[in-house]
Amino acid sequence: MKPFDSRLLRLLPGARRPVLALGAIGVAQGVAAIVQAFAVAAVVVAVARHTALWGPLGLLAAVLVVRALLTGATELVSSWAGTEVSAGLRTLLLRTWLARSADQRPEPAAAQTLATQGATSVETYVARYLPALVAAAVLPVLAVVTLAFVDLWSALIVVLTLPLLPVFAALIGKATADASDRRWRAMAALAGHFLDMMRGLPTLSAYGRASRQSATIREVSQRHRTATVATLKLAFLSSAALELLATISVALVAVSVGIRLTWGSIELGPGLAAILLAPEAYWPIRRVGQEFHAAADGAQALEDILTSTSPTPTDRSDAHTPTRPELSSRRVGPELTSRRGWEAGLEDVAYRYPGTGRDVLRDLTLRVPRGLTVVTGPSGTGKTTALELLCGLREPTTGQASPIASHLVTQRPFLTAGSIRSNLTLAGDATDEATDDRLWSALRQVGLEDLVRRLPDGLGTPLGDDGFGLSAGQRARLGVARALLSSAPLVALDEPTAHLDPTSTALIDDVVRSLARDRAVVVVTHRPSLVAHADQHVTLSPVAQEVAR
Numbered sequence: 001m002k003p004f005d006s007r008l009l010r011l012l013p014g015a016r017r018p019v020l021a022l023g024a025i026g027v028a029q030g031v032a033a034i035v036q037a038f039a040v041a042a043v044v045v046a047v048a049r050h051t052a053l054w055g056p057l058g059l060l061a062a063v064l065v066v067r068a069l070l071t072g073a074t075e076l077v078s079s080w081a082g083t084e085v086s087a088g089l090r091t092l093l094l095r096t097w098l099a100r101s102a103d104q105r106p107e108p109a110a111a112q113t114l115a116t117q118g119a120t121s122v123e124t125y126v127a128r129y130l131p132a133l134v135a136a137a138v139l140p141v142l143a144v145v146t147l148a149f150v151d152l153w154s155a156l157i158v159v160l161t162l163p164l165l166p167v168f169a170a171l172i173g174k175a176t177a178d179a180s181d182r183r184w185r186a187m188a189a190l191a192g193h194f195l196d197m198m199r200g201l202p203t204l205s206a207y208g209r210a211s212r213q214s215a216t217i218r219e220v221s222q223r224h225r226t227a228t229v230a231t232l233k234l235a236f237l238s239s240a241a242l243e244l245l246a247t248i249s250v251a252l253v254a255v256s257v258g259i260r261l262t263w264g265s266i267e268l269g270p271g272l273a274a275i276l277l278a279p280e281a282y283w284p285i286r287r288v289g290q291e292f293h294a295a296a297d298g299a300q301a302l303e304d305i306l307t308s309t310s311p312t313p314t315d316r317s318d319a320h321t322p323t324r325p326e327l328s329s330r331r332v333g334p335e336l337t338s339r340r341g342w343e344a345g346l347e348d349v350a351y352r353y354p355g356t357g358r359d360v361l362r363d364l365t366l367r368v369p370r371g372l373t374v375v376t377g378p379s380g381t382g383k384t385t386a387l388e389l390l391c392g393l394r395e396p397t398t399g400q401a402s403p404i405a406s407h408l409v410t411q412r413p414f415l416t417a418g419s420i421r422s423n424l425t426l427a428g429d430a431t432d433e434a435t436d437d438r439l440w441s442a443l444r445q446v447g448l449e450d451l452v453r454r455l456p457d458g459l460g461t462p463l464g465d466d467g468f469g470l471s472a473g474q475r476a477r478l479g480v481a482r483a484l485l486s487s488a489p490l491v492a493l494d495e496p497t498a499h500l501d502p503t504s505t506a507l508i509d510d511v512v513r514s515l516a517r518d519r520a521v522v523v524v525t526h527r528p529s530l531v532a533h534a535d536q537h538v539t540l541s542p543v544a545q546e547v548a549r
């Protein structure tokens with residue numbers, strides 16, 4: 001774990017200003033602390049010598065006000081920096097993952113942990129640790145130089161003892177990095193396991209197996225707890241060690257000043273100022289130690305985030321260039337006439353899921369022209385996989401894919417918590433042009449208009465996560481309505497009528513046929529009526545051979 005990773009500021013230019021501002025405020029606070037040491041010494045000397053008190057008292061009050069203001073500014077800028085960075089990292093992560101093919105994306109639970117808790121924990125790293133690091137680089141030098149002008153002996157003691165602190169901090173930091181790494185992995189495992197269990201809870205409950213999962217959750221939580229306690233133990237021990245070292249060093253300065261005061265070789269004012277100044281040389285380094293522990297999770301998460309967003313060998317030169325075709329590059333219209341006679345295609349393609357030892361598809365050539373292409377085949381022969389390859393969501397293991405901008409309606413269309421309107425316009429290309437009239441027309445075509453009109457808020461009716469509030473069939477039809485609103489030249493539908501009654505099925509068949517009038521439409525289905533209307537019918541067999549009609 002590096003003390004500072006410069007990639008952060010390169011990737012998030014918006015974070016530079018708040019981080020710099022925090023560093024500047026930290027330095028200003030240190031300078032104020034030095035001035036405060038002189039002011040306190042002056043007040044004490046004035047009291048002891050019965051000289052004018054108002055001047056030093058006024059200075060002390062002014063410094064205290066400045067320090068209070070700087071503390072307030074730190075809090076404000078910290079929250080600005082924190083949100084700037086965590087929101088920026090989340091955007092960066094999601095952009096990078098979405099631009100990659102499905103095979104190159106992290107496993108969902110790990111991705112979720114990284115984008116939520118991971119990005120949040122970086123806030124502490126940026127808002128607390130980095131400013132402390134800047135202050136630690138500047139203030140000790142400033143304090144020692146000031147001390148050298150006040151009392152050379154005290155400066156010498158600080159110069160000899162000060163280097164011990166960073167050495168100690170680095171040694172402890174190395175141990176912390178390992179502990180923090182273990183804690184982070186344990187947390188990711190816990191989150192992943194919990195997510196899986198929550199997803200499967202209805203099934204587990206139905207079979208009376210839900211309670212058995214508590215033992216596993218307990219065991220994973222225990223691992224997380226042990227790792228957290230180990231990190232905390234290290235944090236307390238290291239703070240104590242740095243504290244002890246700094247206290248002994250300041251005590252050495254105090255004893256030396258005390259002895260020289262009794263000998264009369266130093267004045268009360270400079271002596272007192274030296275004793276008050278000495279801690280200011282150690283304090284910034286001690287603070288780095290403390291903040292390092294609080295920010296260790298963030299540093300680990302940052303490392304994972306930066307690794308996750310760094311270009312992979314298959315990424316294009318620009319890491320943020322989507323590998324998927326952009327909708328804006330091809331739009332439905334009269335210009336959509338392919339010179340090669342087909343729109344999207346797979347040439348001699350084989351595909352193997354990462355981490356598996358078996359090809360799901362082999363020697364598959366599938367060319368999708370404008371019109372209706374129907375894909376059939378027994379379960380598990382790779383129909384869904386072929387659609388994902390056609391849409392550019394996956395990249396073939398061998399062979400050539402020529403994906404174009406596409407709209408894929410999956411077996412379980414993704415619906416997000418939000419209004420019906422926002423779910424319909426989720427595909428970015430539909431948002432600009434989708435007036436309510438168009439939305440109602442799309443809903444009418446899939447047989448959902450009456451249902452939505454009956455709802456108190458109509459198009460504004462909110463849906464829960466995953467379309468909660470709609471039946472499986474209604475969700476599937478909403479997915480097809482979204483495809484109607486899309487302008488993608490290729491529309492792929494995976495078993496769009498699987499959950500539907502005969503009336504709705506007939507409606508969706510009509511929608512699919514109308515879509516196929518001016519675009520390339522590929523449908524995985526077993527509906528004889530669609531097969532009968534297909535311009536092209538492709539059957540995938542278990543050996544992934546293509547048999548065309």
Ligand SMILES: Nc1ncnc2c1ncn2[C@@H]1O[C@H](COP(=O)(O)OP(=O)(O)OP(=O)(O)O)[C@@H](O)[C@H]1O
Nearest residue numbers: 353354356360377378379380381382383384385386
């Ligand atoms: N994420 C995955 N990782 C590993 N193997 C997978 C994954 N998804 C699917 N497979 C395997 O790939 C093969 C093809 O799956 P696919 O979903 O493409 O088949 P399908 O023809 O669409 O099936 P169905 O008609 O049942 O929906 C299956 O044998 C399945 O086990």
